[in-house]
Amino acid sequence: MYKILRKTRLNPISVRIDVEAPLVARKAQVGQFIILRAGENSKRIPFTVMDSDAQAGVVSIIYQVLGAGTMELDQLTEGDSIRDFVGPLGEPSRLSGLARVCVVGGGLGCAIAYPSAKQLKREGAYVDGIVGFRNAEAALLEDEFRTVCDRFTLLTDDGSAGEKGFVTKALEERLSAGERYDEVLAIGPLPMMKAVCALTRKYNVKTTVSMNAIMVDGTGMCGGCRLSVNGQMKFACVDGPEFDGHQVDFDEAIARSGMYRDFEAHAREEACRLYEKEKAR
Ligand code: FES
Numbered sequence: 001m002y003k004i005l006r007k008t009r010l011n012p013i014s015v016r017i018d019v020e021a022p023l024v025a026r027k028a029q030v031g032q033f034i035i036l037r038a039g040e041n042s043k044r045i046p047f048t049v050m051d052s053d054a055q056a057g058v059v060s061i062i063y064q065v066l067g068a069g070t071m072e073l074d075q076l077t078e079g080d081s082i083r084d085f086v087g088p089l090g091e092p093s094r095l096s097g098l099a100r101v102c103v104v105g106g107g108l109g110c111a112i113a114y115p116s117a118k119q120l121k122r123e124g125a126y127v128d129g130i131v132g133f134r135n136a137e138a139a140l141l142e143d144e145f146r147t148v149c150d151r152f153t154l155l156t157d158d159g160s161a162g163e164k165g166f167v168t169k170a171l172e173e174r175l176s177a178g179e180r181y182d183e184v185l186a187i188g189p190l191p192m193m194k195a196v197c198a199l200t201r202k203y204n205v206k207t208t209v210s211m212n213a214i215m216v217d218g219t220g221m222c223g224g225c226r227l228s229v230n231g232q233m234k235f236a237c238v239d240g241p242e243f244d245g246h247q248v249d250f251d252e253a254i255a256r257s258g259m260y261r262d263f264e265a266h267a268r269e270e271a272c273r274l275y276e277k278e279k280a281r
Contacts, residue, residue, distance in 0.1 A: 001081035022057030030119045031093030037084040043069035046215040048112040062111035102128040106188020113187040121148040136161035175203045194250035209245035211236040
């Protein structure tokens with residue numbers, strides 16, 4: 001069992017939890033993920049490690065209540081315990097040796113983009129941060145990004161915070177003005193990463209993406225997180241989650257991500273029903 005030490009609401013839809021998990025904290029590196037199960041019969045859900053403190057034995061993740069699994073997780077409070085918390089899984093990010101990097105985050109993907117930006121800064125890189133959200137309410141980790149980025153732009157789809165527009169607008173402005181990067185790191189929804197890759201391909205800038213695919217076992221056995229990368233089959237859980245974005249078949253990944261929508265809607269309804277029943281007791 002893994003105790004929730006702190007639960008912090010970051011905005012109306014996002015929550016950070018700091019979890020007591022000393023063995024995971026000792027080994028976790030930037031870019032790796034964990035798979036948790038809130039209760040005995042809960043769904044397994046993957047989360048990229050947002051922060052870890054080996055000395056304190058604490059691992060932090062950020063979630064949004066989007067499905068049945070996160071709904072069950074959100075019912076736990078400080079002092080409660082998570083049933084399973086397995087990790088660290090996946091390959092760590094390859095961030096050393098880069099001098100000039102643009103970190104692009106979208107929505108909840110910023111929870112993964114931020115530790116990468118922080119690590120790049122620690123390694124001495126010039127870090128240009130571009131983050132985008134649906135609206136001001138969904139904005140996340142702005143102060144943290146500002147602390148680690150040499151240049152930073154926040155955008156929202158509706159202009160309610162920062163500049164109005166998508167992350168590709170700010171990235172295109174920089175690239176067309178002659179800005180050069182060793183690499184662009186893009187983390188967010190699949191359509192966003194696809195659009196960033198289409199843009200950076202035009203400017204011939206190496207681009208790494210983090211593929212948050214459907215995961216079940218996290219060990220390369222179930223095939224749930226299968227992707228096509230450069231025409232070859234890869235598993236996000238063991239070969240990734242980071243890949244060369246110019247080689248990822250995003251259309252296939254987007255089609256696969258929609259495969260379980262009905263199942264997820266049904267599971268969410270069931271979780272709501274159980275939650276209401278529990279409250280009524
Ligand atoms: S989660 Fe099962 S193969 Fe990756």
